[in-house]
Amino acid sequence: MxxxxxxxxxxxxxxxxxxxxxxxxxxxxxxxxxxxxxxxLSGLTIASLYFMIAAGLTLIFGLMDVLNFAQGGMFMVGAxxxxxxxxxxxxxxxxxxxxAALLCGLVTSRLLRPIVMNWRIPPAWQERLPGILTFMxxxxxxxxxxxxxxxxxxxxxMVAAALGYDPLSEIKPQEPLSIYGIRLAFLVLxxxxxxxxxxxxxxVTQVIHPKDRxxxxxxxxxxLVLAILLVVVRDPAPRLVLYMNGNLRFFLALFVxxxxxxxxxxxxxxxxxxxxxxxxxxxxxxxxxxAYVLREMIMLLWKPLAYQMSRPPMFAQPGEAANLVEWxxxxxxxxxxxxxxxxxxxxxxxxxxxxxxxxxxLTIGYSRLGMIIRAGVQDREMVEALGINVRQVFTIVxxxxxxxxxxxxxxxxxxxxxxxxxxxAFQLQGFICVVIGGMGSFPGAAVGALLLxxxxxxxxxxxxxxxxxxxxxxxxxxxxMAIVLLVRPAGLFGRKD
Amino acid sequence: xVDNQPGVRKPILEVEQIHTFIGxxxxxxxxxxxxxxxxxxxxxxxxxxxxxxxxxxxxxxxPPRQGKVIFNGKEIQGYRSFDIASMGIGYVPEHRAIFRxxxxxxxxxxxxxxxxxxxxKAEFIFGLFPDLKRLYKLPGNHLSGGxxxxxxxxxxxxxxxxxxxxDEPSEGLAPVLIEQMMEAIRSLSATTTILLVxxxxxMASKLAKNYFILDDGKTVHSGKMADLVNDEELIHRYLGxxxxxxxxxxx
Numbered sequence: 001m002x003x004x005x006x007x008x009x010x011x012x013x014x015x016x017x018x019x020x021x022x023x024x025x026x027x028x029x030x031x032x033x034x035x036x037x038x039x040x041l042s043g044l045t046i047a048s049l050y051f052m053i054a055a056g057l058t059l060i061f062g063l064m065d066v067l068n069f070a071q072g073g074m075f076m077v078g079a080x081x082x083x084x085x086x087x088x089x090x091x092x093x094x095x096x097x098x099x100a101a102l103l104c105g106l107v108t109s110r111l112l113r114p115i116v117m118n119w120r121i122p123p124a125w126q127e128r129l130p131g132i133l134t135f136m137x138x139x140x141x142x143x144x145x146x147x148x149x150x151x152x153x154x155x156x157x158m159v160a161a162a163l164g165y166d167p168l169s170e171i172k173p174q175e176p177l178s179i180y181g182i183r184l185a186f187l188v189l190x191x192x193x194x195x196x197x198x199x200x201x202x203x204v205t206q207v208i209h210p211k212d213r214x215x216x217x218x219x220x221x222x223x224l225v226l227a228i229l230l231v232v233v234r235d236p237a238p239r240l241v242l243y244m245n246g247n248l249r250f251f252l253a254l255f256v257x258x259x260x261x262x263x264x265x266x267x268x269x270x271x272x273x274x275x276x277x278x279x280x281x282x283x284x285x286x287x288x289x290x291a292y293v294l295r296e297m298i299m300l301l302w303k304p305l306a307y308q309m310s311r312p313p314m315f316a317q318p319g320e321a322a323n324l325v326e327w328x329x330x331x332x333x334x335x336x337x338x339x340x341x342x343x344x345x346x347x348x349x350x351x352x353x354x355x356x357x358x359x360x361x362l363t364i365g366y367s368r369l370g371m372i373i374r375a376g377v378q379d380r381e382m383v384e385a386l387g388i389n390v391r392q393v394f395t396i397v398x399x400x401x402x403x404x405x406x407x408x409x410x411x412x413x414x415x416x417x418x419x420x421x422x423x424x425a426f427q428l429q430g431f432i433c434v435v436i437g438g439m440g441s442f443p444g445a446a447v448g449a450l451l452l453x454x455x456x457x458x459x460x461x462x463x464x465x466x467x468x469x470x471x472x473x474x475x476x477x478x479x480x481m482a483i484v485l486l487v488r489p490a491g492l493f494g495r496k497d
Numbered sequence: 498x499v500d501n502q503p504g505v506r507k508p509i510l511e512v513e514q515i516h517t518f519i520g521x522x523x524x525x526x527x528x529x530x531x532x533x534x535x536x537x538x539x540x541x542x543x544x545x546x547x548x549x550x551x552x553x554x555x556x557x558x559x560p561p562r563q564g565k566v567i568f569n570g571k572e573i574q575g576y577r578s579f580d581i582a583s584m585g586i587g588y589v590p591e592h593r594a595i596f597r598x599x600x601x602x603x604x605x606x607x608x609x610x611x612x613x614x615x616x617x618k619a620e621f622i623f624g625l626f627p628d629l630k631r632l633y634k635l636p637g638n639h640l641s642g643g644x645x646x647x648x649x650x651x652x653x654x655x656x657x658x659x660x661x662x663x664d665e666p667s668e669g670l671a672p673v674l675i676e677q678m679m680e681a682i683r684s685l686s687a688t689t690t691i692l693l694v695x696x697x698x699x700m701a702s703k704l705a706k707n708y709f710i711l712d713d714g715k716t717v718h719s720g721k722m723a724d725l726v727n728d729e730e731l732i733h734r735y736l737g738x739x740x741x742x743x744x745x746x747x748x
Binding site for chain 2: 205206207368371372374375377378379381382383384385386387388389390
């Protein structure tokens, strides 16, 4: 039995902080204030984006031992959908009712369960039925969307971006309601068939909580109403969105991007990750494969091209603001910080990262969900034995991680080109952040992101200064990882046990 | 004492011939246990006899492949662990598995199944383990072994549990702490049914009313504790070296 000393202070982070401070002071003295401030701010911008990917990676790994290599994919999906919403949301409003209809079918599982669990079905069929029904449901859903001209919808924003109408563009009419209604009906049916399978007909070992039925009805009806509502607004909404205030549209785009990432995360966890908890190695392969699938789907919809999302008006007015107040009033594209001209949008990215660190930190430290996550990182079995549905917590954490990566993506979209490979570099660097910080540690992810972001920016500066290859900057992150792992194999904040 | 033969009163928990596999290893090959309500029942047996696995099988942490587990008149085998626990079973695992990253307060609060569980039970819990009140704000990894064990038991008391599964509460504790733990468990048994796994035979014999002996994953003997204490041959045959007064270290 290993005795715990009453206080075990992890000294490594202190030492690392010391080293960073010393390096920063040397840098400040050598580079001069201007270059130093600019480089540091650039580093913080990148660090902020790294953090968005790394936070999800570390939470998901810590709690469920899944290395989610699709985080970069989520980053990309968030960027594309946010960009779509901002530039021309015809595509999003065209497919949103379909997704709502499918979900409406899927959530009937709660309602079906109390009925079908008492059906008398031989055990052999109990095992086969869910698979068969899921397949049938997928076929029905697939047939439901057969022939839907998604490419026409997806091309609207593409055209807008290419022709420079950005962000406004012509609004293409949606499909006529007659055929669209049939699609919706079939999607509800398809979702319902899958739900029937997931309700495990004949399996009596399922607990029906008294509130389940009520909640099931509420959710199903809410989604049905939502689907109908979305059908009604699908034609006028894109126009409404495009004529609204650009800043509001941008914040809505952040919201849409995050939500789509989180939703996709939930679907992925439930459908692909959950069946594979007994085969951890397959999970990694699935997430890796998923990253490719997502990229191919994006390329199918929007061609393998790079788009530049325009910055929202509050970061786009020409001229330099002298201070934050002036920027707030005028919306300048650059701002003077300690004598350095710096783009205001990048400050926004830094702010976004800081807000997320605080929000996540508070959630993990003080909410019940955070308590369950911290406990689950150590001992999932015991959490379950307390009567907590750990699987449900897994789904929530996966959603949070994916949503955060998607938020990073849409946050980055006005800053870096929106293209099918945009997530790859961030996926790799996010992974290195987590390794440096310690797999499963949340503060570790934040510190790792900070380290890598700064290393990247200062590496770039040095490479430029001495006419070296920019590969030096890219290699610097890996070198840092190697050094950290040599000194502390579990990472800076990693647990030794 | 009152005549308390198993079977006279309806047991709150019945384990009928369960078979449990871990990986491909057939760990339990027919374990049957009846736990009468409001008493302490102890599972005895050598290391590796399947005592811990029996507790885990009841909870569905290692679900049995065959056999029945009946709790409160309802078959619960095959249900998911959190559903089983929510039916009113508290679990105190071996090795003081408290959450080290959580404070004492959080370790208790996480066990709430309804809002306000902890506030309702706080007085009762601190009455049993006064130390915890003093340590309330400390992180779990700052507690001593004995304090951790008490926290692990306290955690199982937060929600309304009809049955407690307690795995080796005396393991690695100093004798004076063993006394305290025994006191706590005895006073718990006034309100809850307890199924205990205990290597410390002295402690087990003082606490429990009924016993079941497991050997090689099978139930081989059961009866009243009062009879077992006098049956040296039986003790020797199935418990052997396990009969050592204080908590000797294993593994």
